[in-house]
Amino acid sequence: GQQLNQSPQSMFIQEGEDVSMNCTSSSIFNTWLWYKQDPGEGPVLLIALYKAGELTSNGRLTAQFGITRKDSFLNISASIPSDVGIYFCAGRAPGTYKYIFGTGTRLKVLA
Amino acid sequence: GAGVSQSPSNKVTEKGKDVELRCDPISGHTALYWYRQSLGQGLEFLIYFQGNSAPDKSGLPSDRFSAERTGGSVSTLTIQRTQQEDSAVYLCASSLEGGREETQYFGPGTRLLVL
Numbered sequence: 001g002q003q004l005n006q007s008p009q010s011m012f013i014q015e016g017e018d019v020s021m022n023c024t025s026s027s028i029f030n031t032w033l034w035y036k037q038d039p040g041e042g043p044v045l046l047i048a049l050y051k052a053g054e055l056t057s058n059g060r061l062t063a064q065f066g067i068t069r070k071d072s073f074l075n076i077s078a079s080i081p082s083d084v085g086i087y088f089c090a091g092r093a094p095g096t097y098k099y100i101f102g103t104g105t106r107l108k109v110l111a
Numbered sequence: 112g113a114g115v116s117q118s119p120s121n122k123v124t125e126k127g128k129d130v131e132l133r134c135d136p137i138s139g140h141t142a143l144y145w146y147r148q149s150l151g152q153g154l155e156f157l158i159y160f161q162g163n164s165a166p167d168k169s170g171l172p173s174d175r176f177s178a179e180r181t182g183g184s185v186s187t188l189t190i191q192r193t194q195q196e197d198s199a200v201y202l203c204a205s206s207l208e209g210g211r212e213e214t215q216y217f218g219p220g221t222r223l224l225v226l
Contacts, residue, residue: 006153033215042115042202042217043154088153097167098144099215101153 006089006102014110019076021087021105029091032072033099034063037086046087047074081109113137115218117203123224124193132188132221136205143186144215145178148200157201160186193225 006023013019023032031050035043047058049065049072056063063074072089089102116135124130136143145157156170160180171177175193180186190197200220206213 004153035217040219042204042219044217045214048214090154097159097161098156098170099154100156101146103153104151 004089004091004100004102006105008105009103010106010108012108012110013079015079015081017079019079019083019107020073021089022071022073023089023091023102024071025091025100026070027093028069030069030094031092031099032063032065033090034061034072034074035088035090037088037104039085043088076107079107079109081111083107084109115203115205115216117201117218117221119221120219121222121224123226125226126195127192129189129191130193130223132190132201132223134186134188134203134205134218136184136186136203137216138184139207140205140216141183141208142206142213143180144204144206145186145188146202146204147172148202148220150199154202157188190223193223195225198223198225 004023004025033048034046036046037043047056047063052065052069053067054065060077086104086106088104090099092099118133141162143160146154148154158165158178159167162183163180175191178188200222202220204215204217206215
């Protein structure tokens with residue numbers, strides 16, 4: 001099925017470092033979502049974005065809806081060991097019901 | 112229940128057998144989604160329900176896959192004559208009305224292994 005391009009695919013970082021990841025699409029979306037998935041569990045919503053240019057924070061997480069409506073970014077500041085997991089972006093095109101998911105960014109935090 | 116529940120949590124079956132996966136959405140949520148997640152991959156949309164009808168079933172990979180929802184609540188995803196490539200985690204999500212600013216809540220998934 002169709003998927004977004006999400007990068008990086010994986011990253012190892014030191015505890016306390018900031019993390020950035022992004023998703024790009026070939027088509028315009030009107031909603032961007034960012035999820036975190038822990039092993040053996042379903043994804044949990046972190047941040048939802050509904051307007052181009054929107055910048056939203058949730059604790060140490062900040063996400064932005066790109067002004068072109070074809071990309072989105074997620075930043076995690078001052079990472080901690082429990083940030084480990086897989087982060088997925090998801091976008092929904094205008095007039096559609098379904099979300100298209102990115103391929104995921106696997107984050108590992110070294111204490 | 113407080114969240115989306117799915118059963119069984121794990122299912123091992125032989126190639127060619129039929130399987131049924133169940134999803135109990137959050138009470139009152141009219142929108143329900145099924146996704147498939149292969150190992151190390153993102154989520155692949157399968158089907159969307161609004162109430163008991165499915166306005167978007169474009170993600171079902173073949174006619175061996177079908178889903179129904181009754182009473183605007185429980186949904187079952189049926190895979191007939193399972194193949195090894197059907198092995199994946201099947202995730203269900205629900206939202207209040209499926210509208211533009213609706214948050215999807217996911218269940219823990221059913222891990223299907225076809226031998």
